Amino acid sequence: MKETLVPDYFGSMVFDDRTMRSVLPAKVYNSLKKTIEQGAKLELNVADSVASAMKKWAVEKGATHYTHWFQPLTGVTAEKHDSFIEPSPDGGVIMEFSGKELIQGEPDASSFPTGGIRATFEARGYTAWDPTSYAFIKDKTLCIPTAFCSYGGEALDKKTPLLRSMEALSKQAIRILKLFGHDEIQTVRTSVGCEQEYFLITKEMFDKRPDLKYTGRTLFGAVAPKGQEMDDHYFGVIKPKVQEFMTDLNKELWKLGILAKTEHNEVAPAQHELAPIFTTTNLATDQNQLTMEIMQKVAAKHGLVCLLHEKPFAGVNGSGKHNNWSISTDTGVNLLSPGETPYENAQFLLFLCAVIKAVDDYQDLLRLSVATAGNDHRLGANEAPPAIISIFLGDELSAILDAIELDTPYSGAEKKIMKLGVDILPRFARDTTDRNRTSPFAFTGNKFEFRSLGSSNSIACANMMLNTAVAEALKIYADKLEGSKDLQTDLHQLLKETIKEHKRILFNGNGYDDSWVKEATEQRGLSNYKTTADCMPHLLDEKNVKMLTSHKVFSVAELHSRCEIMLDNYCKQVTIEANTTLEMALREILPAIEKYEEKLSNTLKVKKSVSESIKCKYEEYVVSNLSKLADSIFDGTTELETSIEKLKDAKDIIEESELIRDLILPGMEKIRKSADEAEKLVAKEFWPYPSYGDLLFSVK
Ligand code: ADP
Ligand code: MG
Numbered sequence: 001m002k003e004t005l006v007p008d009y010f011g012s013m014v015f016d017d018r019t020m021r022s023v024l025p026a027k028v029y030n031s032l033k034k035t036i037e038q039g040a041k042l043e044l045n046v047a048d049s050v051a052s053a054m055k056k057w058a059v060e061k062g063a064t065h066y067t068h069w070f071q072p073l074t075g076v077t078a079e080k081h082d083s084f085i086e087p088s089p090d091g092g093v094i095m096e097f098s099g100k101e102l103i104q105g106e107p108d109a110s111s112f113p114t115g116g117i118r119a120t121f122e123a124r125g126y127t128a129w130d131p132t133s134y135a136f137i138k139d140k141t142l143c144i145p146t147a148f149c150s151y152g153g154e155a156l157d158k159k160t161p162l163l164r165s166m167e168a169l170s171k172q173a174i175r176i177l178k179l180f181g182h183d184e185i186q187t188v189r190t191s192v193g194c195e196q197e198y199f200l201i202t203k204e205m206f207d208k209r210p211d212l213k214y215t216g217r218t219l220f221g222a223v224a225p226k227g228q229e230m231d232d233h234y235f236g237v238i239k240p241k242v243q244e245f246m247t248d249l250n251k252e253l254w255k256l257g258i259l260a261k262t263e264h265n266e267v268a269p270a271q272h273e274l275a276p277i278f279t280t281t282n283l284a285t286d287q288n289q290l291t292m293e294i295m296q297k298v299a300a301k302h303g304l305v306c307l308l309h310e311k312p313f314a315g316v317n318g319s320g321k322h323n324n325w326s327i328s329t330d331t332g333v334n335l336l337s338p339g340e341t342p343y344e345n346a347q348f349l350l351f352l353c354a355v356i357k358a359v360d361d362y363q364d365l366l367r368l369s370v371a372t373a374g375n376d377h378r379l380g381a382n383e384a385p386p387a388i389i390s391i392f393l394g395d396e397l398s399a400i401l402d403a404i405e406l407d408t409p410y411s412g413a414e415k416k417i418m419k420l421g422v423d424i425l426p427r428f429a430r431d432t433t434d435r436n437r438t439s440p441f442a443f444t445g446n447k448f449e450f451r452s453l454g455s456s457n458s459i460a461c462a463n464m465m466l467n468t469a470v471a472e473a474l475k476i477y478a479d480k481l482e483g484s485k486d487l488q489t490d491l492h493q494l495l496k497e498t499i500k501e502h503k504r505i506l507f508n509g510n511g512y513d514d515s516w517v518k519e520a521t522e523q524r525g526l527s528n529y530k531t532t533a534d535c536m537p538h539l540l541d542e543k544n545v546k547m548l549t550s551h552k553v554f555s556v557a558e559l560h561s562r563c564e565i566m567l568d569n570y571c572k573q574v575t576i577e578a579n580t581t582l583e584m585a586l587r588e589i590l591p592a593i594e595k596y597e598e599k600l601s602n603t604l605k606v607k608k609s610v611s612e613s614i615k616c617k618y619e620e621y622v623v624s625n626l627s628k629l630a631d632s633i634f635d636g637t638t639e640l641e642t643s644i645e646k647l648k649d650a651k652d653i654i655e656e657s658e659l660i661r662d663l664i665l666p667g668m669e670k671i672r673k674s675a676d677e678a679e680k681l682v683a684k685e686f687w688p689y690p691s692y693g694d695l696l697f698s699v700k
Pocket of ligand 2: 195322449
């Protein structure tokens with residue numbers, strides 16, 4: 001059989017620009033394009049025409065239903081399927097789909113968290129089409145990417161603030177570009193390419209672990225004799241079963257127009273990575289959500305389970321997501337790319353400094369944008385960047401900034417003092433030390449790589465904060481420079497001030513080093529929020545509320561609801577983990593220990609009955625140690641039960657999250673420690689769960 005060629009099916013399930021151009025009347029296409037590119041209002045007659053063409057296209061591809069696809073605040077995506085079919089007067093069915101149905105939907109949203117925004121009598125929110133993200137077909141359903149709002153217009157999803165943040169950044173960046181004479185630019189966009197890490201294990205092993213099933217991570221498990229010490233997985237060949245999965249996954253993603261490009265093994269056994277080619281941020285966000293969903297579906301087809309949890313295995317590297325981020329104009333210029341001319345260089349340095357200022361001023365927002373119960377296990381655990389946010393620029397770019405700050409000659413070039421807008425920046429190569437993976441926020445030549453995201457995070461959260469913080473820095477710059485009589489001098493002064501004021505956030509060293517934590521917090525005054533409970537309440541700090549509302553990315557009510565929902569997610573997730581810990585300990589682990597003790601005690605009795613002089617060192621040692629461990633596990637469960645009871649008395653969600661941090665998580669850890677010790681003593685056939693070795697080396 002002839003192999004189907006990739007170009008034949010690439011994007012075949014997406015209502016993308018290519019498809020729109022071919023199926024829409026020219027007038028409709030142009031009008032829609034204007035909406036997509038310039039945010040012009042979409043007229044209902046245009047929407048009707050788009051809906052009709054979209055439906056025809058989808059039905060021809062076998063779709064029977066449509067859904068408004070959106071991202072509620074719980075982290076997953078949601079969809080409510082409606083059939084295209086409407087009864088026709090003659091008793092048959094006709095396929096219907098109007099512009100109104102395309103533009104707006106009413107999911108029964110009473111079950112999605114709103115953090116108190118929506119009064120209970122108002123049980124419904126509505127979804128609104130985001131024409132800047134393409135519709136696609138998945139499982140015979142036309143999925144229409146949408147924003148999700150309450151009737152009062154408050155955002156109840158992750159897409160709405162992301163779109164607003166992109167608009168805010170565009171508006172301020174255009175002001176700056178005008179100062180450099182670029183009147184032609186109408187839109188500035190941020191682009192993202194995110195590298196997604198994940199684990200693959202067999203379904204057979206997964207099914208034997210209640211912890212993986214209920215919580216996505218193992219709550220028990222002694223370390224395997226072999227882990228990631230040898231780095232042999234990273235450099236090793238991809239296993240056949242994994243290769244089959246990757247091939248199939250690529251094909252499914254390509255059909256949806258997602259340019260999955262690279263795939264390789266990661267550091268930990270059973271860990272892999274996928275990176276798509278970067279695209280506009282809101283599209284990249286939708287595509288990443290879709291990628292995570294498709295990964296899990298394709299894995300299931302191959303008898304595998306794809307784990308997206310940040311820390312499925314203790315003692316083994318967890319999974320993150322690197323958010324490669326850049327800013328570019330609608331004329332195709334990457335504003336984070338050092339230019340060829342003095343003018344371009346000045347412009348580049350301005351945008352670079354705006355990012356530095358933004359990251360320093362709003363480190364707390366960036367930290368909390370990646371905060372989840374799962375990600376708390378990675379950050380600062382010597383495998384991912386610390387919870388302290390800092391920027392890596394590399395030695396050369398750092399030296400250039402030093403020279404600007406101090407008006408000293410830059411030694412890399414011809415040893416002269418640089419004047420912005422006059423001198424060409426010395427060429428600097430992409431710093432090879434960017435392989436230093438310990439920095440949370442690294443400049444990599446023409447983009448920044450924000451590396452603190454967890455593997456299951458929606459990238460919307462990080463990017464809405466990043467975009468808005470940079471918009472704020474650009475706004476401050478624009479306010480200062482717009483009236484300037486001598487732009488060159490004033491800009492130079494502004495950059496000098498920025499560098500002086502914000503250089504504390506720049507750090508090229510090893511972020512895993514203990515001395516960095518000390519230096520960062522004690523000398524530089526950088527924040528170090530270790531847990532979600534620590535950082536999330538800062539969303540409501542006055543400076544943050546002021547900044548986020550001034551750019552109209554959030555309303556005050558939205559911020560309050562978001563803080564509450566994020567903390568609530570954290571508490572719920574850990575509470576489920578605590579209950580699973582209890583269930584496993586009390587109903588499977590303790591009984592298994594008991595059984596093994598019984599077996600050994602019987603053996604001991606038999607041996608002694610043969611002769612009192614037979615030494616039973618092994619039996620005695622194991623029974624006595626297991627008894628101690630069993631008691632300690634049991635004490636731990638009693639304590640944890642009491643702690644869970646205490647959660648009910650918390651006066652608000654902040655207090656509850658503090659109890660989770662201070663009582664529940666340490667309580668679970670205590671039980672786990674004794675149980676993992678016991679696992680090492682109990683015969684394999686008696687232990688109720690597959691070991692770490694079984695799980696990590698399950699895929700052949
Ligand atoms: P690495 O060396 O870290 O693997 P790559 O160049 O392969 O870097 O890029 C990793 C990710 O960054 C990919 O998803 C890629 O599409 C994305 N990327 C590359 N250039 C840009 C850019 N200018 N803006 C945003 N993302 C980018
Ligand atoms: Mg990278």
